[in-house]
Amino acid sequence: MKRIKSLLVVVAGLVMGLAATAVQARTLDEIKADGKIIIATEGAYPPFNYFQGSKLTGFEVELAEAMAKKMGLAVEWKALSFDALLAGLRQDRWDMVIASFGITADRSKAVTFTSPDYCSGGVIVSKDPNIRTADSLVGKTVAVQTGSTYMENVKKIPGVKDVKNFPQDTDARSALINGRVDAWVSDRFVVKNVMATSPNSGLKTGGYLFVERIASAVKKGNMPLAAAIDKALADVMADGTYKAISEKYMKEDIRCK
Numbered sequence: 591m592k593r594i595k596s597l598l599v600v601v602a603g604l605v606m607g608l609a610a611t612a613v614q615a616r617t618l619d620e621i622k623a624d625g626k627i628i629i630a631t632e633g634a635y636p637p638f639n640y641f642q643g644s645k646l647t648g649f650e651v652e653l654a655e656a657m658a659k660k661m662g663l664a665v666e667w668k669a670l671s672f673d674a675l676l677a678g679l680r681q682d683r684w685d686m687v688i689a690s691f692g693i694t695a696d697r698s699k700a701v702t703f704t705s706p707d708y709c710s711g712g713v714i715v716s717k718d719p720n721i722r723t724a725d726s727l728v729g730k731t732v733a734v735q736t737g738s739t740y741m742e743n744v745k746k747i748p749g750v751k752d753v754k755n756f757p758q759d760t761d762a763r764s765a766l767i768n769g770r771v772d773a774w775v776s777d778r779f780v781v782k783n784v785m786a787t788s789p790n791s792g793l794k795t796g797g798y799l800f801v802e803r804i805a806s807a808v809k810k811g812n813m814p815l816a817a818a819i820d821k822a823l824a825d826v827m828a829d830g831t832y833k834a835i836s837e838k839y840m841k842e843d844i845r846c847k
């Protein structure tokens with residue numbers, strides 16, 4: 591009996607200790623009371639999230655601001671490296687992440703995704719017009735952003751000579767432009783933007799290597815916040831705001847059809 595009692599004391603102590611260390615994600619009510627939502631992004635992924643001088647801008651930045659407005663909230667932005675973003679949700683360092691994350695089964699184990707902001711996919715980009723499909727990557731060196739779905743999907747292609755990782759997607763692009771790799775795999779609209787802004791780059795692109803749905807994320811299980819974000823997204827999609835922002839950056843409406 592005594593032993594059971596002391597065991598119970600130990601268990602109770604452990605539970606209390608855990609409760610004290612597990613910081614709680616801010617609830618929707620707490621965020622509303624504060625008046626501002628803390629959103630993290632990368633800031634190095636044009637035209638979705640990037641810096642124009644010292645100003646954070648892009649499709650996702652404007653979209654998130656429009657959504658926050660619908661929720662009656664101001665935004666406090668944090669810009670961090672891509673690989674730090676989802677981990678920071680777990681540690682309650684911010685309320686939401688918007689950085690073109692594709693919804694994957696693995697990521698869904700760690701965070702809660704909202705409804706998709708847009709639908710896109712990875713495309714192969716090269717200076718060599720013969721490099722357009724997965725098969726044509728056999729024996730080639732491919733640049734991708736570290737931790738991206740491009741990295742994951744290129745690694746699955748048998749026969750690729752080398753997958754070179756770069757912390758930023760723009761560095762993977764530079765590696766291709768400078769001739770250090772044979773191909774770069776990135777988002778279709780990122781590539782469309784590069785083609786439009788540097789028409790003389792000599793880059794060619796094929797069709798989709800894979801498609802994905804891109805969404806914002808909140809801390810795993812923070813359902814009231816996810817629902818409020820979904821509602822705000824539906825609102826901006828319904829009132830023309832989404833379309834205007836999408837056409838400004840992408841020259842087309844990129845919502846999932």
Ligand code: ARG
Pocket residue numbers: 632633634635639672689690691692693735737738739740759777804
């Ligand atoms: N869509 C890709 C993924 O889900 C790339 C996202 C890159 N985002 C960024 N902010 N660099 O992994």
